[in-house]
Amino acid sequence: MEGLDNTDKTILRILQRDSKKTAKEIANLLNLTVSPIYERIKRLESKGYIKKYVAIVNNKLIDLPITAYCQVSLKSHDESFIDKFENQIINLKEVQECYHMAGQIDFLLKINMRSLEEYHDFIRYKLSKIDNIGILNSTFSLKVIKHTSELYL
Amino acid sequence: MEGLDNTDKTILRILQRDSKKTAKEIANLLNLTVSPIYERIKRLESKGYIKKYVAIVNNKLIDLPITAYCQVSLKSHDESFIDKFENQIINLKEVQECYHMAGQIDFLLKINMRSLEEYHDFIRYKLSKIDNIGILNSTFSLKVIKHTSELYL
DNA sequence: TCTGAAACGCACTGCCC
DNA sequence: GGGCAGTGCGTTTCAGA
Numbered sequence: 433m434e435g436l437d438n439t440d441k442t443i444l445r446i447l448q449r450d451s452k453k454t455a456k457e458i459a460n461l462l463n464l465t466v467s468p469i470y471e472r473i474k475r476l477e478s479k480g481y482i483k484k485y486v487a488i489v490n491n492k493l494i495d496l497p498i499t500a501y502c503q504v505s506l507k508s509h510d511e512s513f514i515d516k517f518e519n520q521i522i523n524l525k526e527v528q529e530c531y532h533m534a535g536q537i538d539f540l541l542k543i544n545m546r547s548l549e550e551y552h553d554f555i556r557y558k559l560s561k562i563d564n565i566g567i568l569n570s571t572f573s574l575k576v577i578k579h580t581s582e583l584y585l
Numbered sequence: 586m587e588g589l590d591n592t593d594k595t596i597l598r599i600l601q602r603d604s605k606k607t608a609k610e611i612a613n614l615l616n617l618t619v620s621p622i623y624e625r626i627k628r629l630e631s632k633g634y635i636k637k638y639v640a641i642v643n644n645k646l647i648d649l650p651i652t653a654y655c656q657v658s659l660k661s662h663d664e665s666f667i668d669k670f671e672n673q674i675i676n677l678k679e680v681q682e683c684y685h686m687a688g689q690i691d692f693l694l695k696i697n698m699r700s701l702e703e704y705h706d707f708i709r710y711k712l713s714k715i716d717n718i719g720i721l722n723s724t725f726s727l728k729v730i731k732h733t734s735e736l737y738l
Numbered sequence: 739t740c741t742g743a744a745a746c747g748c749a750c751t752g753c754c755c
Numbered sequence: 756g757g758g759c760a761g762t763g764c765g766t767t768t769c770a771g772a
Binding site: 444448449451480484485486487494499501522525527529531537539540544572578579582583585 | 589597600601602603604605632633634635636637638639640641642643644646647649652654671674675678679680681682683684685686687688690692693697724725726727728729730731732733734735736737738
């Protein structure tokens with residue numbers, strides 16, 4: 433399962449926080465030269481441990497201050513209906529995350545919006561247009577207490 | 586509110602997908618030279634539109650296959666109790682996200698785990714140890730339908 | 739697996755339009 | 756606002772231990 437030693441884990445921890453850190457800086461922190469750091473990073477990328485490098489954008493500054501979580505349950509649970517629902521959700525740009533859940537509700541959606549009015553329009557004219565939706569329940573984030581893309585290791 | 590023209594937005598879209606794209610590559614895509622791209626990126630960083638650059642790590646490969654959403658409601662809603670709860674949550678490494686929510690439940694937590702057994706231990710020996718927790722309700726992601734750090738613009 | 743050195747390309751600066 | 760040229764630095768490669 434894990435082909436990672438402590439050096440690899442430290443590199444992952446650092447790059448999860450700041451992917452602009454240079455191989456040289458990381459090398460200094462670990463008392464190594466750039467070559468091994470470079471090779472380890474390349475290995476972590478090619479083996480899939482690092483999926484990608486991204487810029488994290490401030491949602492408030494680009495006028496997407498509303499974060500909603502939307503619980504959805506389907507009316508029919510035939511495989512074809514579920515597939516259809518999932519395919520339509522994937523193509524909605526407002527939906528940042530969607531999970532098929534265990535328990536009473538089928539799906540949990542994280543949705544970014546400019547305003548509650550736009551959220552209303554989204555629910556009414558986009559989500560509700562998707563066939564087979566039974567229950568639909570929305571809650572809103574009042575404040576972000578913690579939000580990171582980092583995984584602990 | 587928005588000091589972004591279409592060029593800026595395109596740059597943000599690109600860097601949200603792949604922050605390793607060079608200014609040269611972006612310049613070619615936009616039929617510009619590197620100088621304006623470089624300056625725009627620096628501006629986007631200094632103005633806070635780009636919060637940071639991070640590596641996205643594969644949670645399965647580092648043995649964190651379980652994603653749980655945990656709904657928490659507090660017993661007392663005094664300001665001091667809420668502050669205390671939030672401060673304790675921030676320091677839990679297993680908690681990747683925590684939002685103060687509108688509606689019946691107070692907080693929504695996203696939690697990464699190695700196994701359901703570890704999740705049990707986490708709930709029992711860490712979360713429940715936090716004072717003032719009333720309702721505590723967990724659901725698990727069976728499958729990720731969609732998950733991106735990108736915001737649309 | 740690490741060190742060290744060499745080659746290349748990009749980030750970054752300054753000056754031009 | 757964008758283009759062009761130069762410098763330093765980081766990335767990338769490779770020989771050797």
